Amino acid sequence: MGKIDLKKLGLKVTLPRLKVLAILERNQREHLSAEDIYKALLESGEDVGLATVYRVLTQFEQADILNRHHFAEGHSVFELNQGEHHDHILCVKCGEVDEFTDEVIEARQDAIAKEMGFEITHHSLYLYGICSACQKK
Amino acid sequence: MGKIDLKKLGLKVTLPRLKVLAILERNQREHLSAEDIYKALLESGEDVGLATVYRVLTQFEQADILNRHHFAEGHSVFELNQGEHHDHILCVKCGEVDEFTDEVIEARQDAIAKEMGFEITHHSLYLYGICSACQKK
DNA sequence: CAAACAATGAAAAAACTTCTCATTATTATT
DNA sequence: AATAATAATGAGAAGTTTTTTCATTGTTTG
Numbered sequence: 001m002g003k004i005d006l007k008k009l010g011l012k013v014t015l016p017r018l019k020v021l022a023i024l025e026r027n028q029r030e031h032l033s034a035e036d037i038y039k040a041l042l043e044s045g046e047d048v049g050l051a052t053v054y055r056v057l058t059q060f061e062q063a064d065i066l067n068r069h070h071f072a073e074g075h076s077v078f079e080l081n082q083g084e085h086h087d088h089i090l091c092v093k094c095g096e097v098d099e100f101t102d103e104v105i106e107a108r109q110d111a112i113a114k115e116m117g118f119e120i121t122h123h124s125l126y127l128y129g130i131c132s133a134c135q136k137k
Numbered sequence: 138m139g140k141i142d143l144k145k146l147g148l149k150v151t152l153p154r155l156k157v158l159a160i161l162e163r164n165q166r167e168h169l170s171a172e173d174i175y176k177a178l179l180e181s182g183e184d185v186g187l188a189t190v191y192r193v194l195t196q197f198e199q200a201d202i203l204n205r206h207h208f209a210e211g212h213s214v215f216e217l218n219q220g221e222h223h224d225h226i227l228c229v230k231c232g233e234v235d236e237f238t239d240e241v242i243e244a245r246q247d248a249i250a251k252e253m254g255f256e257i258t259h260h261s262l263y264l265y266g267i268c269s270a271c272q273k274k
Numbered sequence: 275c276a277a278a279c280a281a282t283g284a285a286a287a288a289a290c291t292t293c294t295c296a297t298t299a300t301t302a303t304t
Numbered sequence: 305a306a307t308a309a310t311a312a313t314g315a316g317a318a319g320t321t322t323t324t325t326c327a328t329t330g331t332t333t334g
Binding site: 071102105109116117122123126128135 | 207208209226228229235237239241242245246249250253254255256257258259260261262263264265266267268269272
Binding site: 149151152153154184185186187188189192193211 | 310311312313314315316321322
């Protein structure tokens with residue numbers, strides 16, 4: 001996978017940015033909140049302020065390095081932009097998050113946006129339900 | 138449209154609840170935040186506390202009287218549950234919100250949830266883009 | 275290596291939401 | 305219509321999440 005070049009994105013190469021990036025790369029399957037990342041940094045003995053974490057995440061989002069999600073939790077979570085887009089399905093009981101993609105849905109979304117005169121920039125689709133493990137409890 | 142019977146829903150019929158309901162009914166095409174509703178009440182000369190507005194909205198959500206949405210704004214917005222489900226398309230420039238429904242997408246969502254072993258409870262789909270009016274600017 | 279300027283940490287502040295608690299209102303029952 | 309039981313309310317405090325401010329530090333370009 002191609003390394004992310006901060007300089008090319010107009011961002012100075014600083015320790016906080018590299019550290020946040022490292023945390024995200026180490027947790028590619030997770031959806032981390034700003035607080036999660038901040039705690040992970042503290043545990044690694046890094047001295048990065050929470051405000052900086054928020055700033056860096058916002059910059060990374062604008063640079064399309066990562067995606068921000070608003071699950072029904074009250075705070076944002078982030079994941080590295082891994083090239084192929086995907087959507088999410090979440091368990092309302094245990095909080096598990098799975099991913100999926102569906103060509104049919106993608107195509108319909110584009111068609112709908114076109115019909116309604118919108119130039120689509122992005123979308124968010126979250127399915128909420130009870131996962132198989134929680135159904136058995 | 139059938140009037141909403143708070144009593145049948147296990148909610149006592151109180152002035153704040155009726156007033157919030159009236160605001161929502163008067164703005165069926167809008168997506169109002171708790172603050173919006175609170176301000177609308179103040180402007181109507183009603184003496185309702187913000188905490189009550191939040192409480193009532195949460196109760197209405199649980200009673201399925203309304204839907205809560207988490208657009209990419211950082212706060213919840215609400216709209217009366219008008220029977221038929223619909224999704225949303227939002228303009229990232231002017232903030233306009235339009236609605237749509239698509240049988241194909243609905244069906245695929247159910248199929249995907251089933252495939253993944255989920256018992257689906259609800260979903261949220263938001264398309265973001267630039268509306269036709271803003272494209273011309 | 276120095277100057278220009280952007281990034282940082284810490285703390286304060288802002289924005290949104292929930293909680294606490296004393297008071298008031300609603301309801302079912304007289 | 306009055307009462308008792310109980311739920312709802314308003315005000316403010318407090319909790320969360322996020323942004324801003326500002327003095328200091330770090331990065332980059334030439």
